[in-house]
Amino acid sequence: MSIQVIEETAFNLLKLAATILPPDVKEALRRAYETETSEMGKAQLEAILENVRVAEEKQLPICQDTGVISFYVRIGSDFPIRKGIYEALVRATRRATKEVPLRPNAVDPIQERNTGDNTGRHIPYVHWEIFDGDYMELIAFPKGVGSENMCKLAMLSPAHRLKGLKKFVIDTILEAGGKPCPPVIVGVAFGGGLDIAAELAKRTLLRPLDRPNPVPELAKLEEELLKAINETGIGPMGLGGRWTALRVHVDYACRHPGGYPVAVAIQCWAARRAAARINADGSVEYLTHKVG
Amino acid sequence: MDVAVYKLRTPISEEDVRRLQLGDVIYISGIMVTARDSAHRRAMEILRAGGSLPVDLRGGVLYHCGPVVKKVGEEWRVVAAGPTTSIRMEPFEAEFIKLTGVRVIVGKGGMGADTTRACKEYGAVYTVFTGGCGALAANAIKHVQRVEWLDLGVPEALWVFEVEEFGPLVVTIDAHGNNFHERISAEAERRKTQVYEMLGLK
Numbered sequence A: 001m002s003i004q005v006i007e008e009t010a011f012n013l014l015k016l017a018a019t020i021l022p023p024d025v026k027e028a029l030r031r032a033y034e035t036e037t038s039e040m041g042k043a044q045l046e047a048i049l050e051n052v053r054v055a056e057e058k059q060l061p062i063c064q065d066t067g068v069i070s071f072y073v074r075i076g077s078d079f080p081i082r083k084g085i086y087e088a089l090v091r092a093t094r095r096a097t098k099e100v101p102l103r104p105n106a107v108d109p110i111q112e113r114n115t116g117d118n119t120g121r122h123i124p125y126v127h128w129e130i131f132d133g134d135y136m137e138l139i140a141f142p143k144g145v146g147s148e149n150m151c152k153l154a155m156l157s158p159a160h161r162l163k164g165l166k167k168f169v170i171d172t173i174l175e176a177g178g179k180p181c182p183p184v185i186v187g188v189a190f191g192g193g194l195d196i197a198a199e200l201a202k203r204t205l206l207r208p209l210d211r212p213n214p215v216p217e218l219a220k221l222e223e224e225l226l227k228a229i230n231e232t233g234i235g236p237m238g239l240g241g242r243w244t245a246l247r248v249h250v251d252y253a254c255r256h257p258g259g260y261p262v263a264v265a266i267q268c269w270a271a272r273r274a275a276a277r278i279n280a281d282g283s284v285e286y287l288t289h290k291v292g
Numbered sequence B: 001m002d003v004a005v006y007k008l009r010t011p012i013s014e015e016d017v018r019r020l021q022l023g024d025v026i027y028i029s030g031i032m033v034t035a036r037d038s039a040h041r042r043a044m045e046i047l048r049a050g051g052s053l054p055v056d057l058r059g060g061v062l063y064h065c066g067p068v069v070k071k072v073g074e075e076w077r078v079v080a081a082g083p084t085t086s087i088r089m090e091p092f093e094a095e096f097i098k099l100t101g102v103r104v105i106v107g108k109g110g111m112g113a114d115t116t117r118a119c120k121e122y123g124a125v126y127t128v129f130t131g132g133c134g135a136l137a138a139n140a141i142k143h144v145q146r147v148e149w150l151d152l153g154v155p156e157a158l159w160v161f162e163v164e165e166f167g168p169l170v171v172t173i174d175a176h177g178n179n180f181h182e183r184i185s186a187e188a189e190r191r192k193t194q195v196y197e198m199l200g201l202k
């Protein structure tokens, strides 16, 4: 097995993510379409579903904002390759930018110059994790700026606890309105610290929409927040309707007694992600998409 | 709300846009021209100085879009071309409508009071195309007629597209001073109390 397998897999994941939505997201959009009561909202969902179909059929990017690219990498302690993985991911990103193609979305803010190939300082960003095992798991997660710009983080007062959190989530959604291309998926995380809350909120967006939260208290909170968010009536594309959010995912970390950080990560309907498992013998299993 | 569906071909007459109401759905055939922030800025400089744009927009359709394109031989192909957030163009749009005679603006997210006023005064509408639907848009663009101001960069250039039944576009600012986006935000603000109550907040 060679590093080439990792590069090839990363390229395939970037292409799959850009052009085909994972089945759980498609299913959630379909269900929203079927149950949307506002005529305008329904028309938006219909256009979205048609767009998803056309993109898949013609192998076109689902949305022209193909996002900023990050990878989540889990490496088994006994996985045979550990050298040169980051460089392989960078090469895969450059190739995908040219061949899919993806929109170049990496601007160096010192020179205010677009690097042209979606790579540059800290981009693509890689979240590393090591676990006991002999395989490697790779997730490509491109995210557009429309919904990213509506994400929020606050260091709330511990005096208000969950009430403070709920208010912050609702206020964030109301302020975002139709801008993040609803129906959205909302990732909420609390506790830890600045970086931990943000990291966990983003990471919950990777959870398939049909997988319930294993923590009962969080599952309940997710349902409660989803109901409340959809009561705002913002609706698909902010044109009114019952589907402002498809799902809410919540995670948490223990907090300092004196702090209560809360992060709200907003993901647009174009919830693109693709995952694969690379085995020690070099064989690859795609986890989110049917391949071949 | 009673939704009417119209198929319009460019050039579009004032009468055609004056009869459109909030929530109506339109499909455009003919020519659409893209412009984002930088193109608006340059267009205003030229028009204010009494010059003319490389593309005549009278009766035309302006699209807030930065497309993903690919050059195949001598020909440009559109890979994805969904709408960009329109509110960034708000500082320019009223004067842009006045000076160009554009009839239909296509974008996403809505626009403000100045644009609404200009739509009423000069006879134009603002419509939204479903955000993120880049593939659907690319599918309706049959041909890239030409591109101007490519020095601004691919997303910011003026792309002249030949389109066939581009849509669905929902009219959210009509030519009579009505703005649907303002209504929705007011409604959401009104519902806020109710939502707070659901969550046990005062």
Ligand code: SF4
Pocket (backbone or CB within 6 Å): A063, A064, A065, A066, A067, A143, A144, A145, A146, A147, A179, A180, A181, A268, A269, A270, B082, B131, B132, B133
């Ligand atoms: S918010 Fe999402 S769907 Fe909307 S334009 Fe951006 S990437 Fe596309």
